[in-house]
Amino acid sequence: MRSKTVETLPEATVLFAGDSGDGMQLTGTQFTLATAHAMNDLATLPDFPAEIRAPVGTTYGVSGFQLHFGSVDIRTPGDEVDLLVAMNPAALVVNLDRVKPGGTVLVNSNSFEKKDLNLANLDSNPLEDGSLDKYRVIQVELTRLTRETLKDTDLNQKQIDRSKNMFALGLALWLYSRPIEPAQRWLESKFGRKPEIRDANLELLKKGFHFGETTEQFVTRYEVSPATLPPGRYRAVQGVQALAMGIVAAANKSGLPITYGSYPITPASDLLHALSRYKNHGIMTIQAEDEIAAIGMAIGASFGGALGITGTSGPGVALKSEAMGLAHITELPLVIVNVQRGGPSTGLPTKTEQSDLMQALFGRNGDAPMPVIAASTPGDCFEVAYEACRIAVKYMTPVVLLSDGYLANGSEPWLIPDPDDLRDFDVSFATETNAEVDGQEVFHGYIRDEGTLARPWAKPGTPGLEHRIGGLEKADGTGNVSYDAANHEKMTRLRAEKVERVQQDMKPLEVFGDESADLLIIGWGSTRGAIEAGVTRALNAGHKAAAVHLRWVHPLPPDLGEVLSRFDSFLVPELNNGQLVRILRDRFLLPFEAMNKIQGRPFGPSEIAKKIAEMVG
Amino acid sequence: MSDNDSQNDPNTPKGRKPTLPPGMGTPAAKKPTLPPGMGTPAAKKPTLPPGMDKPAAKKPSLPPGAPSGDGASGLTRADFASDQDVRWCPGCGDYAILATVQRLMPELGVPRENVVFISGIGCSSRFPYYMNTYGMHSIHGRAPTVATGLKASRPDLDVWMITGDGDSLSIGGNHIIHIMRRNVDLQIIMFNNQIYGLTKGQYSPTSEVGKVTKSTPFGSIDHPFNPIALVLGADAAFAARTMDRDPKHMKDILKRAHDFKGTGFVEVYQNCNIFNDGAFFDFTEKATKSDRAVFFEHGKPLVYAGGTKGLRLDGFNLKSIDLDEGSWGTDDCLVYDETSLELATILARVYWHDELPQPFGVFYREERPTYDAQVNEQVQSVIEARGKGSLADLLAEGDTWVVQ
Incomplete structure (x- = not known):
């Protein structure tokens, strides 16, 4: 065995690609974790098909996970790929144009049989026809080596073949000098109750790692030095996790219970999944019968003195738009999260896009402006979620929060915030009457705060403040139904002016x-x-x-x-x-x-x- | 007549003159009973319909024959009337429902500030504006969603939902079935007038086939919904039917819905005297009511027509039997069991039947856990199992590392 030369890189981009059943998202996630432990800066881009299990071996079933990491400031998942790990011909042809000339292509050479090539619509074998000449190709018999490694276990052929991603992960970790321990710890906790599966995966991971050391195919191993990040404790965070934690932080700092109503939709479902785990943090989640019900439930909760939040993607926002108008005219706090995806209509459910901005700004009947806040990085989702909740309550208004598929699924190292450093989140409910009519103390629901123009928030259950709100135009002050012409213009302008005043809460541009x-x-x-x-x-x-x-x-x-x-x-x-x-x-x-x-x-x-x-x- | 005129036209109901339903305190007078707020001195609350300017009298405008009185809460009916003008058409059945609910409220003993009325859109859905409680007039068909969110997050509140046949069975059809299966602990009063009133007279999902309306000049071809059968199909835990012209029955049924722990669904036949006048007169008016309506109760035989007729179960079918003629007696009549889904299903399907009377009463009652209780119990159990969550711990969850 020759000892390998080690080359230090400032940054690198790796793309794992295979069938949607090959475990590429998991492989990418574990490589990300190891990279975080290596203290590199990083950014990721999971890229998967809308179909759960597209036919095996086809190009439209290819699932990918791209990761860009370095000792330098990393701001994107990378322009060009340095290493493509392709589990089959389909994964190779779909992603080859992303690999930089001279880049490395690592393939599972056992999956380039005639039938595999046919599934990928290839007339000839790219490993033999010269189409990979401008790349460095490393052929690894992943399937055979995996079967060889696990031949003495009781696992069946299917279980064995499904584990080959762990061999690939081990090899990739070795190639970029990543620690193997985080993946080992993860396997131990994940399959703690299935010792056979756990041991098989651990064995493959190690075999893959050692394979890099022993094979003659690699003469060079890479190193990427730690990045110079601001000091503090870090974790890797996905946008959707950060968004969920931002909502938890809002519940924690405001003392408000939060009711999250949602209907499953890609790519926003993960927010429902995350929040449904946080019941002991003051979050109630309701999986509603449809998008409209989801926002209706959130509005009902806000009327009751909780903070209602609903999350969805563009098609769901389209369905919610009438209820968003209701929240606007009833001036209740509400956050509408839109994890944008490719549109229009069903569009590209698993792909990212920013095409719902106009919908957020104007997609309602009548003049119904609302504050619109947009997250810029996975970690920023935390702050933006907190801010959206804070502004919704402070100004008694629905707020639209725009994320997107890239932010939701992408991850980056995140300097864990100190809850004490978050901006104050004060809530005051009305407890007393605020007007007098015919010598009687009464409560008027639309008497505004001078600074924010917010109306008072009076919870049901508060004696003497019984009042009615609704979708009909309100009389200024009393909040009674009014069809008066001048009042309607005044109220329309007041509601718009209130939203404009959110400017007071903005930090200066940088x-x-x-x-x-x-x-x-x-x-x-x-x-x-x-x-x-x-x-x-x-x-x-x-x-x-x-x-x-x-x-x-x-x-x-x-x-x-x-x-x-x-x-x-x-x-x-x-x-x-x-x-x-x-x-x-x-x-x-x-x-x-x-x-x-x-x-x-x-x-x-x-x-x-x-x-x-x-x-x- | 212009559009607006149609809303304010103070016509008395057309068709047969309504009389007092049986079982109501005061003896029936010769003259037709006027809707509340008309003719007889009107009270402060609900205020007079637009276009009527008679001075208000001291006595509140109770439905005919209804007793007034203070409830256990020390509040009176007037405490539940808001200061807003009631804007339903004079003669509308909605007045009777409003008056009955306002009259029931003090008896329930629920503090006024804990009562919330949530409605959708339509004539009936203006209801919350007239109640001096908390309330929200939401959007078309979506009241069940708002009410569910409210009750789930505030199970301490007494939530009532007001809706109509178009609101709940057409545009809100999805939500009505889901609130039923969830069994959220609240009351639903569905005003069924078999017509779209606020949009001025189109056929509704409960309108009969062949109905000629503005949108169906040659008659409607849509097969109508049977609301009780619909909600039973959606696993309603409590389903009942009553009518605007029998305030006593209505009040009893609403009280039972309120006492029920779960979704208390009450369909109220409500006369729209402008666009569908007399739709239910067969069941509600003296001349025909006795023969065409059966008021049934749990544990009692199904008897109607003043005790001269009964309903007998013959296989899966109900048959009318003559109790006077000698071959049948009360013992032959079906004794109703409101906890039997099978009986409820059979009775619910007696619907505009040519030979059988339309049933009024509690069709079905099933005690089962409510959504609002369960969702909060789950939260509590997680808190008990894991402790109150720490934000700082959550943020630092999983693999972390320190950069010096």
């Missing part, structure tokens, strides 16, 4: 990059990492650019106009056909240039950097 640049990039939501990494690359290439990222899309930050006034040209990259750009053009009458990608995948930094070069180069 400009990233070169503030003396002519070009400013304006982004919102999950494109932040790609935009800022793209700006960094452009700056390194000598192209001056700056970027500003919007957390609140409605109302727009109060200092946005001032920031814009410092630049001459503007680029608005979005994963849609041009939505924020229209809002900005309407509001500021400046030459905003749209940059749109509508492929169900996030931007890569190179795309942004290339565009910057075109504009300023």
Whole structure:
């Protein structure tokens, strides 16, 4: 055995791809955990089909998990792949164009039989026909080695073959000098009650790791040094986990019980799954009969003095829009989470997109504005969820929270926040009458707070404050039904003004990059990492650019106009056909240039950097 | 007549003149009973319908023959009337339902601040505005969802849901079946007038086939729902039927629904005197009521027509028997058991039957756990098992590492 040379890399991108039954998401997740333990910065992109078990071996059944990690600042799941692990020909052909020239392709050579090639619609074997010439190909007999390793166990053939991802994981961990222990600990706890399965997987993991050491195919092993992250305790967090924990934090800091109503929908179901585990944190979850019921239940809970939250994706928001209007006119606190996916209609359920912005801003009958907040990274989902809840209660308004499939499923290292550092979350319920009619003390539901314009929140059960609310227009002050013409205009303007006042709670915008640049990039939501990494690359290439990222899309930050006034040209990259750009053009009458990608995948930094070069180069 | 006129036209009901239902205190007068708030001095609450400007009298406008009185809570009927003008058409059956509910409230002994009325959209759904309790007039068909969310998170509240046949059986059909299976502890009063009133007269999901309305000038072809059978099919735990013209029966049934721990579904036949006048007169008016309606009770034989007729179970079918003629006696009549789903199913299917009377009463009652209790018990059991969650622990859950 020769000793291997070790090469140190600043960053690397690995993509695990196989059948949707091959366990690629699990493999990716465990590689991510090991990478987190190696103290690298990282970003991930799970990419799976909408079908649960598409026919084995076909291209449309390919499931992938991409991971970008490094000792440097990692902002995206990576433009180009350094190592593709392909479990079958379909996984290879679907993902090959993402591998950088000269990159490594590791294949399970046992799965390139004639029938496998047919399933992937290949006329010839790519391992033999020269189509992989520009890559470094490593053929590993994953199936045979797995069977060999487990031949003395009582597991059946199917169970044995299904475990081969652990061999691949072990090998990948070795290749990038990742610790093997986190995966071992996970297997031990996961299969603690199934010792045979546990032992088989542990054995394969180790065999894969050792295989790298012994095989002649690898002459080089890589190392990626720890990243320089701010000090503190970290964990890897997925956007959906962070969002759920942000909601728990809101319950904790406000003392409000939270009722989460939801109907299963990709990619928002995981939020329901996560929150349903947090019953001892003051969260009640209800799986409703449909999207409308889910928001109706949340509104009912808010009327009762809990904080109602509903989560869904774009098609669900379409169904909820009438009830969102009800929450707007009854001025009850409510959070509507939209984990966006590719649209329109059913669209691309498992792919990411930012195409529901206009829906969030305007998708209701009547003038019914509501604050719209958007998360920018998986970890940011925590803060944004907390903030959405806080603003909903403070201003007595429904708030739309926009996440997306990439944020929900993607993960990154997360500096664990200290609950004491969260902004105060005060709640005050009305307890006393607030008006006098004919010498009688009465309660009027629409007398507003001067600062926030919020109306009082009076819980049923409070004596003397009995009142009625509803979807009919309200008389200013009393809240009684009113069809008065001037009152309707006044109330419409009051409700809009109240939403505008959320500006009071916004932190100043931060400009990233070169503030003396002519070009400013304006982004919102999950494109932040790609935009800022793209700006960094452009700056390194000598192209001056700056970027500003919007957390609140409605109302727009109060200092946005001032920031814009410092630049001459503007680029608005979005994963849609041009939505924020229209809002900005309407509001500021400046030459905003749209940059749109509508492929169900996030931007890569190179795309942004290339565009910057075109504009300023 | 303009659209607006149709809402305010103070016509008395057309068709046969209504008379007092039997079993109601005061003896029936010759003149037709006027709907509450009309003719006889009106009370403060509910206030006069629009277009009527007679000065209000001291006495509240109770349904005819209804006793007034203070309840255990020390509150009176007037305490449950809001200060809002009631805007239903004069002569509408809704007035009787409002008056009956306001009259029942003090007897229930529930503190007023703990009572919440949730409604959908339609004439009936304006109801919460007229109750001096907490209330929400929500959106079309969705009242069950709002009520479920409220009751689940606030099981201490006494929640009532108000809906109509269009609201609950058409646009809200999905929610009505799900609230039934969940058995949320609240009362549902479904005003069934077999017509769309607020949108001015289209056929509803309970309208009879062939109905000529504005939207069906050549007659409707839709097969109608049988609401009691529908909710039984959705595993309702409590299903009952009553009528606007029999406030005493209505009050008894509503009280039973309230006493029931679970979803108390009550269908109320309610006359829309503007768009579907007399739809239920067969069952509600003196001339025909005795022969066309049977008021049944748990543990009692099914007897009607003043004791001269009964209903006998013949296989799976109900047969009318003549109790005067000599061959049959009361002992031959079916003794009703409201805990039998089989009997409830048979009785519910006696629906606009040519030869059998329409049944009124509690069709079915099944004691089973309520959704709101169970959802809260589950939360409690998790807290007991795991302790109250710590946010700091949750945030730091799983594999963590420290960067110096």
